[in-house]
Amino acid sequence: VRTVDNSAATVNPAAAAAIHPILAARFSPRRFDPTRALDEESIATLVEAFRWAPSAGNSQPWGLFPARRGEPEHRRIVAHLAPSSARWAPDAAVLFVTAAHRQVEDTDLLYSEFADYDLGQAVAHLTLQAQALGLASHQFRAFDLDALARELRPRPGWHIVSMIAVGHAVEEEPQQRERRSAADVSAAPWT
């Protein structure tokens, strides 16, 4: 007997009542429709959302490697997926490899101490733009990082961080999602 309300807008009834629909309805699907593609304009819009994110001192310590399903770039990436992501991620219309600019080229100096923080923020803007376009996103780290770095050869100071699968979710119930309480979010970090 199911007693859990799994509709996308009600993962948390209180939150769903208040937070913006593109936040409330967002989830990371495990299945994408392998028959649907994204047009160039949609992909360009996702990159626009990404690059207009804020960053510390406008340092923009972020980059992408976009790869559409069926293109040679896609095959270069898919070759390095872990078995767990290889089951579903190649079906997404686009895979983006994300990169953070952590150090100044050929030095140990930090390019930005906020490289990963700002990258995460830009990724959030991209994924919410995807949601606004009726698409879904699933970020993951289930790939052979060293092998992918040999394949894509990030410049000195740049580091591959994650991948984002973006496409059309196959209709499914969202996973029952769990989060720490709002009270815990404000209490846990402090003594």
Added chain:
Amino acid sequence: VRTVDNSAATVNPAAAAAIHPILAARFSPRRFDPTRALDEESIATLVEAFRWAPSAGNSQPWGLFPARRGEPEHRRIVAHLAPSSARWAPDAAVLFVTAAHRQVEDTDLLYSEFADYDLGQAVAHLTLQAQALGLASHQFRAFDLDALARELRPRPGWHIVSMIAVGHAVEEEPQQRERRSAADVSAAPWT
């Protein structure tokens, strides 16, 4: 003679035409209205948006210290602002100190290698929820980190990362914003 179109929705005409309004209109104001407060429900909604962000393995390596203008918590934070942020940040209705859970308590083990990436993502969700509520946000790092850490005493493994000022922007022209091109975002990281 002004030849630059500085209206909030047209920081980049191509982007503004395509990306979602809460992304296109977002900017980090330098002046907040010191006469306007946020009600409890709005603050709770911001925290909801923050805590429902995705994270690696649902690790949720994030926390907040919310402080409303006029309350004792606010004075504890404002005391440690740098001169540059002390000029404007105290006027915002709320200041949030953000924290990342990087290490497992009392060890060198990583709690999450995505602590800062996921924190940035949750912050983006909060700031976009603020935008959806007609509010504005300005993230900054212009504060005495060591002094603030002595004041708020993050638990072992937790680290203060940034502050977010949220409130009602005083009507102003957005700064002319600059970003690397979309082509550069996809090319810069790779050899």
